[in-house]
Amino acid sequence: MPKSACAEREKCVPLELYVHIPFCVKKCDYCDFLSGPAGTERRREYVQALLKEIQGVPPAEGYEVISVFFGGGTPSLLEAEQIRELLFCLKKKFLFSPDAEITIEANPGTLTKEKLEIYRNAGINRLSLGLQSADNRELRELGRIHTYEEFLESFFLARKAGFDNINVDLMFAVPKQTCEGWEHTLRTVAELKPEHISAYSLIIEEGTPFSERDLNLPDEETEYRMYEDTAKILGQYGYHQYEISNYAEPGRECRHNTGYWRRTEYLGLGLGASSLYQDVRFSNTSDMEEYLREDSCPDKIRRELHRLTEKEKMEEFMFLGLRMTEGIRAEDFAGCFGISLDEVYGEILRKYESGGFLEQQDGFWRFTRSGIHVSNTILAEFLF
Numbered sequence: 001m002p003k004s005a006c007a008e009r010e011k012c013v014p015l016e017l018y019v020h021i022p023f024c025v026k027k028c029d030y031c032d033f034l035s036g037p038a039g040t041e042r043r044r045e046y047v048q049a050l051l052k053e054i055q056g057v058p059p060a061e062g063y064e065v066i067s068v069f070f071g072g073g074t075p076s077l078l079e080a081e082q083i084r085e086l087l088f089c090l091k092k093k094f095l096f097s098p099d100a101e102i103t104i105e106a107n108p109g110t111l112t113k114e115k116l117e118i119y120r121n122a123g124i125n126r127l128s129l130g131l132q133s134a135d136n137r138e139l140r141e142l143g144r145i146h147t148y149e150e151f152l153e154s155f156f157l158a159r160k161a162g163f164d165n166i167n168v169d170l171m172f173a174v175p176k177q178t179c180e181g182w183e184h185t186l187r188t189v190a191e192l193k194p195e196h197i198s199a200y201s202l203i204i205e206e207g208t209p210f211s212e213r214d215l216n217l218p219d220e221e222t223e224y225r226m227y228e229d230t231a232k233i234l235g236q237y238g239y240h241q242y243e244i245s246n247y248a249e250p251g252r253e254c255r256h257n258t259g260y261w262r263r264t265e266y267l268g269l270g271l272g273a274s275s276l277y278q279d280v281r282f283s284n285t286s287d288m289e290e291y292l293r294e295d296s297c298p299d300k301i302r303r304e305l306h307r308l309t310e311k312e313k314m315e316e317f318m319f320l321g322l323r324m325t326e327g328i329r330a331e332d333f334a335g336c337f338g339i340s341l342d343e344v345y346g347e348i349l350r351k352y353e354s355g356g357f358l359e360q361q362d363g364f365w366r367f368t369r370s371g372i373h374v375s376n377t378i379l380a381e382f383l384f
Contacts, residue, residue: 197234282306
């Protein structure tokens, strides 16, 4: 690359892109995401609308895309050619970093050898597979449509296609699950050596089928042990915990997620997608008919535009940054806001440090292991 181009890139502001694909084969019983089944024609209409939205977004001058995340729903439900067309459109619209991380979420049973090859040729270099459990009974309890054996088939197809950066999503504290069952899932998946593992506890959301059932869920003490076992067991396989729910081999942390916790600017494209761009938070309409109708006019589909105040930016710096296990650095806070961390949040930090929930080391403030378990309560204190 010519020196002038290198210099221009160094001046660019990092930007992340999120592309929402709101379709799935069947909505899982615990899911409250903006997603659901749709026929081939509706999916085609949506892709065309999404292409128009991308083309209609004002140029992001001075920005360089460092990551793209196709999420859903189940993005792999689309035809591979549709994903390739979307990515090609993004690359025409935005300046991409040469080493941009480009992720697509996929569910077992929706991948083929041909699809994976098209993804790779299009530039997708990271795959996120939604497994949730290595136990077929637990998968049925969750309302998943695949088996562990089908996951294995998809995983090895991805490896053969050249994917050397794979995440596997797992879920614990699911109905009738035991600590032994969770350990079995962790060890079974870790032995496959994916580069990244996300492990989330089940949350019962209002309006989902799970919220209307009398579920046999693990008690609080068991869930606590499952969480602690996750870090311990995955650590034995070489994974380190870099965020409350995410584990990776060294150097394989998800750039997109890390950018979110560190408040890297991002643009959300598609139905209901959220954005943080030039200190403004906003989201697209969640009404499909409205989205399809106003597809070529991004301003008409944006909702809840809110320009962040300095106080709100400080709050986000704290409650997002503290999700990272390395924590937040006092020097970075002062550099961002021109005021010391201690002057703004010193009282809260010392309160939880004395209680053993926060610690400071080498200029960083972070949660202790005990603090992680009550993190939601503590993080709420930074919203004053």
